[in-house]
Amino acid sequence: MILTFAVSGYRSLRDIIFPLDRITLITGANGSGKSSLYRSIRLLAEVAQGRAIGSLAAEGGLPSTLWAGPEIVSRAMKRGDVPVQGAVRKGVVSLKLGFADEDYGYAIDLGLPADAGRSFFSMDPEIKCEALWAGEALSRSNEIAGRNGPSVKVLNQNGQRIPVVQNLARFDSMMTHAADPKDGLELLVLRERMRAWRFYDHLRTDREAPARFPKIGTRTPVLSGDGSDLAAALQTILEIGDEQALAEAIDDAFPGASIEVVVNDGYFELLMQQKGLLRPLRTTELSDGTLRYLLLAAALLSPRPAPLIVLNEPETSLHPALLEPLARLIATAAEKTQVIVVSHADPLVSALAAQQDCIHHHLFKELGETQVEHLDPPRWRWPSR
Template sequence: MITKITLENFFSFRHPTTIELNPDINILLGINGSGKSNFLKAIRLLYESIIGNGLEKVFLKEWSGFNAVANFHVEEQDHIKLSFEFDKSALQTISQQEGFQFHCNPIYELSLYKAGATGYYLSERLYSANVNPGQKDFIYMDMKNGRGVISTREEGSIKFQQYPQENKQIHFKQTEPVLRQISDPDRFYPLFTLKKALEELSSYYSFDTTLNSPIRQPSGYGTESKLLPDGQNLVTLLNNTKNHQAFHYDKIEEAIKKINPFFKGINFAFLGSKSYLVLREEHLAQTVSIEHISDGTLRYLLLLSILFNPKRGSLVCIDEPETGLHPDMINTVADAIKQASRKTQMIIATHSPLLLNSFDLDDVLIFEKNVYNETEVKSKSSDEFDGWIDDFLVGQAWLQGLIGGKRW
């Protein structure tokens, strides 16, 4: 879905840094503080700005605004810039042949400029870079502070419309991207195609599985087709998967049996509008309710509900999926990631050598800090090592300091 991301002045990314992504598996590797989470924040910002709760909420209220996010001295520069290049073929697949057909990979740029003590204004572009020398890029949108041009479809042809329009009540909120605010799929054809594709993005950073967490409480009715970022719809999602995606539900139960030989199945109980999840195990007179499922098993179940869900989305990010898991579970999770990557672009941040051992060196992106405390991202190929690196599993090579991403 996303072929490359370029970040500038965004948290630990200072100078323009381009990260090229594989269409299937991308494993982010590096020490704590190397920039992996900041890279995932860029993807989250894209989603929240266009589809989620809005740029203002995450940028100002959650991240504390410009000075907390920007990585530069004010006297040097005044903007944060994020650029995302999308695979044109993937966009067409996601839109199910109904969306705009981009002839080149579209690039969406979002820049934030400081305004006052805590404020900001936006610059936003959607364009396709022209590969022919001497020819200009094709612009679908070029907006700054709510003003600019957008390509629109009128009477079967593409025209460029200036905004805001005179004598018309079409105005865009200046603290949110225009791409978020467009709603007419016929008029804003290219923009709406990209916006539709971004609905297919899912990110998972941490799950609260403590005793009184919402995940362990009775679940209300829901229509979500994939796991929510906080996992609170786990019970509803699993029940829907059982009823409508039996093949994939069976895979979830098979994966649990791999790590628990006494596991017999998952049951769902209902009381009023609430549903409950319980596990059936051999030689136990009572079922094990979700309140008493072990922390590791619950985390494992959350991951399985993502990876074996055919409606998980076209891009899934997971931060440290190994957290709280027994090593036996990690191998199964790695296999599930591989299966999911056949149809979904996967971005996984990890510190687990065991998880790494299941993947190839070409799958890995290595995050390190340079002498100026700025994030740099590198990739390695077995060709760089004259073939001898093939004698090591990736996790082994990492632990021995052969590929970077370590302190020593």
Template sequence: MIEKLEIKNFKSIKSKFFPLKNLNVLVGMNGQGKSSLIQSLLLLRQSQKLGLGKLNLNGSLTNLGTSKDVLYQYSEVDKIGFSIQFSKKELFNLEFDYKLDSNVISSSNENIFPFLNENVSEALFNENFQYLNAQRTEPQSINKASYADVMESNSIGKNGEFTAHYLELRGSENISFDNLIHPSTRTYDPIGKKEIINRQLITQINAWLREISPGVSVATNQLASEVIQLEYNFQQKNLGRTNSFRPENVGFGISYSLHVITALLSAEPGGLVIIENPESHIHPRGQAELGRLIGLVAQNDVQIIIETHSDHIVNGIRISVNEKLLDKEKVILFYFKKIEEELEQYSSIINIELDSNGELSEYPKGLMDEWNNQLMKLF
């Protein structure tokens, strides 16, 4: 788990130390610097020669252009710095030199992460990692297949493009954590006098997906080596289940939430899950349920970083703290706001903690106040 992250002279972040926890929620208006924190970690992960001091600005996870695109515009030194500390590890200081128009920047320290040449236990650098960006795969009945991504890299793809194949190949696997088991998947055997729990990933995904769209179930079918069919059906009262529907005919919300729920429920001990805008295309009630699920996952040995504009996601997390489903010490919010001064502008980031009731330590202007702002215009 990443315990500490410091960023210097990277995009709009002039200098900021982030004390990361199990659940890290990035909030603030558009263009305030939230994505920069996520991108700093994606750069480290996608740089194949990071151990030799090479940082790739363009790669499989993110494309940021050249050095002039990532250096803080008003920096007094031509250096970008990251400091990162993992649990029970020393603090690693990374400083990269600016080189005009280069898409690879180098560090004077050529042995940054010596453990990268070994069996890496940190999720940021191994297969215990999921990243979903905001531009997820749209609803479609025919989906990509990739055995290497799903089985070897344990990935649903940065756009969720391999979610259907992940369910096809790994849907029968059991989820790792007891507190994620949906109540509807618990039954009691009166003869054996014992509780029966279906821990299969696909069963739990369907149960949580019904919190987004009541009665829905997802099914997959591998049509060819590189083609996976995805379908939905719905439970009908007294009539069994409906015929199957193509994802294109049931709207964006179910498919978008399917990617998010799969990324969360497939998390394993020591895992790192990064999700941008988990609320996209989802009804407010469903957003709140997603917030609660995010809180439940974070209660375990999993680290989550989410960027969100949804008060409902945040409130779902707060309620999980209030209901003692998530320890308050395991969650922190970072509120991003752009500061404009006479000679420079930069991201100011406020650390916001929660108490045991789910109350925030601070309510800076612009945080979760738009509902009241609009109501004031009506009355």
């Protein structure tokens, strides 16, 4: 289970370090930084896939994602005695992301390239340093692997820090290029954990949504990010997953309803029988809310539980009556996987907050900077460049 998440210099997230639990709720008003926090967690996951630089580029490059406020926010600015104003930047440009779980911690520091302005790719961020350590917080004694510039060193079985990569490209992470069963086993273990994180925020339910139409199906233990393989994912749960939990989740939300999957020439199609109807409904006939609930059920009841699932505003298009069943569905999933829920739906938040092992972080902004109410930050230290 992830115990701590940390981000510095990303959009309105100037410097936030907060604890996580089996269920972590992120709430706040529109514009408080919820979406930025969700993106920062997803960006950290992209590091393990080797896609972090491309993801940042898609957001407009490092300059567009960095903290846009002044480098130093004085007390006088907070009191309103003086206007918010900047000065000549003294510190280095830096975007930092990191987390710590029960075994290991990892952090990455990205900055502007040394050859800025001399290449067509001069706006691409450069990985300045990385660190992997044992325990909850980095220290001099517990670092297992570290990267500064192009060099990566790991701690071997004899307690010696040996170089394993000497010329790592500035856009490549040690997570993808130094993980090795012999000299970088911990990197390999943590990388695979991060690659198994799942994010759901674009589950389409419009008239042209992929989930509404028959698709060629194969065994699908993990629902895709766009939900296009819904029928195959639900059939996989019915065959090798928790069929009873799925049936209970559907009956909880739609009393008396049930689902079945039919196959024609290899194409899988989902049908839903609702109480009082003489025939089952096809997915093209389902309401947006009904389809979204089924998509979330397929994601959360996966027969291959993820170490972490992050849901961004799962309440979208759901009728208020479905929010408490959704909370119970999330609680069921949290028995096997850690869940982060970003939401502003009070009924869902209240139902989840009542669950055991749930922590609630409410975000607000002060002078453009995202803050967390009543936060007692865990111990944390960023790696040095």
